[in-house]
Amino acid sequence: MSWRSIQLGNNLCDQDQLIINLFQGKPVNYVGNDAEFAQHLNCNPLSNNLILTINCAYWVSDIFKICQEQLTDKIDCVYLSVNRYCLLGNDTNLIVNNIDDLLAQIIRQYGFDIIKKSNTERDLGRYFNFVQPITWAYGNKITN
Amino acid sequence: METKLQTKVTLENQKDFYQSLYSIDNPFVDLNEIPADQYLLVDCRGPEYCKKYPNLNIITLETMTTAKQFGLSRDQFNYLIDNRVFNKLNWPKISTKNCVIIFDHSILFKYLTVSEIVNELETVSDQYCPSIILLRSSLFFIDDNRLTDRFYNLVNIQIKNYVVEKFYYDTPTTELMIQFKIKNLNDNPN
16 A cells, blocks of 8 residues: 555545646646556646646655756646655755745746645644645746 | 644654654664663653664653654653643652663754754753763754854853763764763762
8 A cells, every 4th residue: 555545545635636627637747756646637748738736755856957957948837846855955056045936946947836825834744744844836937 | 933734743653753763763872882770761761772772771851742642651751841832841860870871863853053952961961970971963954053064063062060071073964973081070080
């Protein structure tokens, strides 16, 4: 039994539901490590909608690299989330004040307008550690 | 900040939940390498440690939350830590002598900041006067500043009247282990 199913059974957590509501059944390219949650989405790796959840051990430079790979020109709409507790440290010379600023900077850098964003400061179940605590942002490609 | 619980321990998931939460497959701390008269195992697989080391004098402390949620029977722990108020632990009175305190991936420290952890370590050091305090944790669960080189935050952990005897920091495995040793306050240079 997976850690997700042990904790939630067949239920969805608030963040799962939030993501589902943001995309409303539209095709999405899901990039993340939660295959069980992906089953609740209309997954299509060729979609212009991207759900990118960074939820395993990583450095700040890894975030930049992953975003560079995934936030390509063809993406119109993105949900980007980072589990801050998985961050191993800042291995760059960039001064980053907080993860919120980092995500906002990345999303804008790739030409997106932030529509919604938030963060969850603490593990919502004290144990629930596969998608939370997280910082997330949702944005659309800026069009002229 | 309000904490909205999203998960619940039930009779159905109780066993799996406990095993996942307490990382039952992690190797044990080798207690034979730390000679002492008593071993205080705090919120860390106490019953399993007792089975592993039947000849050692192990005293297990569990939080009220763990005992209640996982239905621990009275013979599965020695003392309860009152953790009904988040971030305010009440430690039980225990008569100790030449004891060692082990925090092995203890859930009660999960997501605490470095200063909050230090506060608790100072409380237990004052209360139980251990010769050794061993803290083992996943780096994931320590709420320090991750946007600097966090190693330097962690090496600054100090407990009054204790020195750092061992320090292990491994980002690939996300393991942190710090072993503190009580200062020899009877030392007289003259």
